[in-house]
Amino acid sequence: MSQIExxxxxxxxxxxSSKILNIYTKELGKINVMARGAYRSKSKLIASTQVFSYCNYEFRNGRTFYYLLDGRVIKSFYNIREKIERTMIGFYILEVFNKSIPEEEPNxxxxxxxxxxxxxxxNLDENYLEFLIAFELKFISFIGYRPNIEECVSCGNKNIKDLRFSVESGGILCGDCLGKDPYSVKINKIMQNILIKLMYIPFDNIKDISFNREDLMKIQVILERYILYFVERNxxxxxxxxxxxF
Ligand SMILES: [Zn+2]
Structure with a gap:
């Protein structure tokens, strides 16, 4: 099989001495891969079978697995392991992908x-929470569950005084539409603006903005519930x- 990223x-x-890997590929989507002997100290597969590694792979198609024949590292993303914050967020990103994406659906x-x-x-040295929330908002948008954070999902009201966030309704609810979801969470205008900012900000600009930690923590809890609800995980x-x- 030709080269797969x-x-x-x-x-x-x-x-x-072998590894079973979940690899998210550009051409085949998420696949299960058997890397025979990858733990052996002289294996040529050591670098290309590390978590976070971004590689060009060669596979052989098997019945239950793809078998890894060779891998050339494009980027090891080794810098992620240099800081505990980066590492923890990195593992979370990989887990979100692994648990949310169906197998063999290329995207x-x-x-x-x-x-x-x-x-x-x-390369991140600060604004970890801002990055985390931006990642969550963008990810759920890419997989088709972008929350409506600009207006009430139910009536379209844009100028809302009593703001709520409803996981089940998929975004903001106003006070008049509260009955749609009794479990909706109270938020405020500042939190709504943070959501909008972080939804649209390019990753490259994350280092230039920072918000109140408490507001960010509250938003993160809501988004966690939101993702789990839509990807049907506990x-x-x-x-x-x-x-x-944090
Ligand atoms: Zn409404």
Missing amino acids: GIVLNELQYKE ETLFLFLVKALDTLS EFNSLNMLKSM
């Missing part, structure tokens, strides 16, 4: 978004550690 999302040891835009997110993260394991850090 991919990023390692997850690795599992298999038997003595080049989403693939390039992952490359860009990891690239931005590997939790992201890597997020528990991440939250205790």
Whole structure:
């Protein structure tokens, strides 16, 4: 099979020296890959089977797995491991991709978004929460669940005094439409503006903006519930550690 671009999302040891990998690829979508002997100290597959590695791969198509024949590293994103904040956010990004994306559905835009997110993260020294929320907003938008944060999802009201965020309705609700979702969460105008800013800001500009930490934490909790609801998962394991850090 010709060269396939991919990023390692997850690795599992298999038997003595092999690895089973989840690789998100540009051409094939998310695939399961068997890397035989990848744990052996002399294996030529060591670098290309590390989590975060972005490589050009050669596979052989098997019955249950793709078998990894060779891999050439394009970017190792090794800088992500230099800081604990980057590492934790990085693992969360990979887990979100791994748990939210169906297998073997290629999506080049989403693939390039992952490359860009990891690239931005590997150089990030501050504004970690801003980055995290921007990632979450953009990711859910790319997979088709962009929340409506500009107007009431129910009546279209734009000038809302009593703002709520409803996970199940997919965005902002006004006081008049509160009955649509009794579990909606109260937010304020400042939080709404942060949501709008972080939804549209290019990753390259994340370092130039910063917001109140408390507002960001509240928004993050809402977005976590939002993503889990739409991807039908109960939790992201890597997020528990991440939250205790913030
Ligand atoms: Zn309304």
